[in-house]
Amino acid sequence: MSWLINSSIGRKVVQSLSGLFLILFLLFHMCMNVVLIFNYETYDFLANEILGANWWAIVGTLIIALGVVIHILYGIILTLQNQKARGKDKYASSSKTPQAWSSKNMFVLGLVILIFVLLHLYQMWYEMQFKELFHISGARTDGAQLVAEKFSQLWVVVAYIIGFIGLWFHLTHGFWSALHTVGWNNTVWMKRIKVLGNIVSTIICLGFIVVAIAVHLGYSNLLG
Numbered sequence: 001m002s003w004l005i006n007s008s009i010g011r012k013v014v015q016s017l018s019g020l021f022l023i024l025f026l027l028f029h030m031c032m033n034v035v036l037i038f039n040y041e042t043y044d045f046l047a048n049e050i051l052g053a054n055w056w057a058i059v060g061t062l063i064i065a066l067g068v069v070i071h072i073l074y075g076i077i078l079t080l081q082n083q084k085a086r087g088k089d090k091y092a093s094s095s096k097t098p099q100a101w102s103s104k105n106m107f108v109l110g111l112v113i114l115i116f117v118l119l120h121l122y123q124m125w126y127e128m129q130f131k132e133l134f135h136i137s138g139a140r141t142d143g144a145q146l147v148a149e150k151f152s153q154l155w156v157v158v159a160y161i162i163g164f165i166g167l168w169f170h171l172t173h174g175f176w177s178a179l180h181t182v183g184w185n186n187t188v189w190m191k192r193i194k195v196l197g198n199i200v201s202t203i204i205c206l207g208f209i210v211v212a213i214a215v216h217l218g219y220s221n222l223l224g
Contacts, residue, residue: 008081011074016178018071023175023200025064026167030207037211037220040144047143053132061129072114079107102169103177109170116163123150151215160212164205171201 036043051057102109127146131139140146150156175197176190184193214220 011078011081012181015071015074015078016181018067018074019174019178020182021067022064022071023171023204025067026171026204027200030204030211033211034207036144036147037214040220043144043147044142047128048141051129052141053129057129058133068117072110075107075110102173106170106173109166112166113163113170116159116166119159119163123156148215148220151212154216157212157216161209164208168201168205171204172198175201 032043032046035046051060124143124146127138127140128143130136132141151160176194179185179193179197180190184190211220
């Protein structure tokens with residue numbers, strides 16, 4: 001299994017698999033956030049009882065964190081490797097098809113997303129699971145209310161919209177690129193995979209954005 005670390009192809013496979021894993025997590029997270037629009041109590045149950053400082057939630061958090069770290073580290077390694085191999089022509093391609101802007105700026109998009117993730121972790125995860133886990137005073141058990149408080153601030157909503165727009169560009173390229181790397185790279189399926197990637201990326205990012213705007217405007221908890 002050393003080829004996963006030492007070879008260029010192996011590193012791309014690890015990067016791709018970690019990316020696909022994180023896409024599944026984002027899809028789950030988005031679905032959970034949508035619950036917030038309809039019912040605060042259900043969201044609090046999911047956030048605190050199911051995903052609070054329970055052993056299974058902690059294990060899940062560590063696995064997700066590991067996936068994020070691996071994805072970032074391998075992204076940096078592959079970017080540096082690409083720059084070293086191609087120099088000034090690092091984005092040159094033998095293909096006659098022009099590369100999308102997102103494919104040329106995946107590293108920059110990754111940095112934007114990382115900053116956004118750190119903000120999100122500080123505002124939400126730190127206030128809930130982290131404080132509860134380490135018995136820090138002020139731990140929030142009212143997740144829905146915490147989200148409502150954060151999204152009541154316009155700058156937070158704007159920051160989230162910018163973050164998810166950056167994520168959309170990152171995902172639209174990363175989705176099909178990951179599947180291409182793991183072997184789904186024939187001409188027929190690649191066109192379909194790119195379309196599917198655009199759909200999945202749009203659903204994920206639009207879902208998060210709609211929730212942020214709905215909460216800010218007071219349209220959440222409609223059925224509560």
